[in-house]
Amino acid sequence: MGRSPLILVSPSIERSGVEFQDSSASLSLPYNNAVLQAGGIPVTVPISTDRAVLAEAVRRTEGVMLTGGDDINPSLYNGKLPGKILKTVEQTPDGGARDLRELILIDEIFRQRKPVLAICRGHQMLNVAFGAPLLADIRQQLPGAMVHNRMDKPLELVHEATLTPGSILSKICNAPVLGVNSTHHQGVLEPAELFAATARSRDGMVEAMELKSEFRGMLPFLLSVQFHPERLVQKHARYRGIFKTFVAACAKPIKQ
Numbered sequence: 001m002g003r004s005p006l007i008l009v010s011p012s013i014e015r016s017g018v019e020f021q022d023s024s025a026s027l028s029l030p031y032n033n034a035v036l037q038a039g040g041i042p043v044t045v046p047i048s049t050d051r052a053v054l055a056e057a058v059r060r061t062e063g064v065m066l067t068g069g070d071d072i073n074p075s076l077y078n079g080k081l082p083g084k085i086l087k088t089v090e091q092t093p094d095g096g097a098r099d100l101r102e103l104i105l106i107d108e109i110f111r112q113r114k115p116v117l118a119i120c121r122g123h124q125m126l127n128v129a130f131g132a133p134l135l136a137d138i139r140q141q142l143p144g145a146m147v148h149n150r151m152d153k154p155l156e157l158v159h160e161a162t163l164t165p166g167s168i169l170s171k172i173c174n175a176p177v178l179g180v181n182s183t184h185h186q187g188v189l190e191p192a193e194l195f196a197a198t199a200r201s202r203d204g205m206v207e208a209m210e211l212k213s214e215f216r217g218m219l220p221f222l223l224s225v226q227f228h229p230e231r232l233v234q235k236h237a238r239y240r241g242i243f244k245t246f247v248a249a250c251a252k253p254i255k256q
Contacts, residue, residue: 005062005250007040010102012069015093030230031067038243049100058108063115063250066122071186073099077133088137103129115221115249120184123224130192138187145203149185154231158182161207167198168223169208172241180227221249
């Protein structure tokens, strides 16, 4: 049996952790467990914004997973939002260091050509990293939108997303439609130039992105999802397929 690939996982930051109430790196166990069950070994991204440190972390691992968490600073994608929208944004407690760290990570992922799986905030950060905006508050900025912030049902399928035939996600799920959980109030309405929307909810929000066909040579694997598959793997086999496909891509040698 081959060596289990190391998967670099980006954590959230807590203001007050368990030990001495220090600021702490925080990673929900479902991410860790989903990677382990798929055959990978998760390791946490260093809490640093030093590019040399982050580049070395990417180099020593076989793939990167960008996770969910607090909102992204709106100044990175829209500096002219009205106050009534800005007050709904819950930014990271580290003064934007996580935003910067993940922007550097994304740059290194593409520079070093490593597989990447992006989830929720990670999905949004990929879009921001390539110059596209987000809806900072879906409810206010998309009239008629469904309720996406279902924090009361993180383990349940609360709406459906229509999948693009032939996409990575449709092949994994072997279905034209996928049920998803939904725990976000920001989101992607239009993908950045590099990406194609390969799943959308009925109100138009992008539930999954992949590289466009002309850009697929840039990375060995990229799948970006707005929902949280790590919270669905215990009950539904198709979501386990997302992590198995990603970890399998990480196990393959990188072609330079």
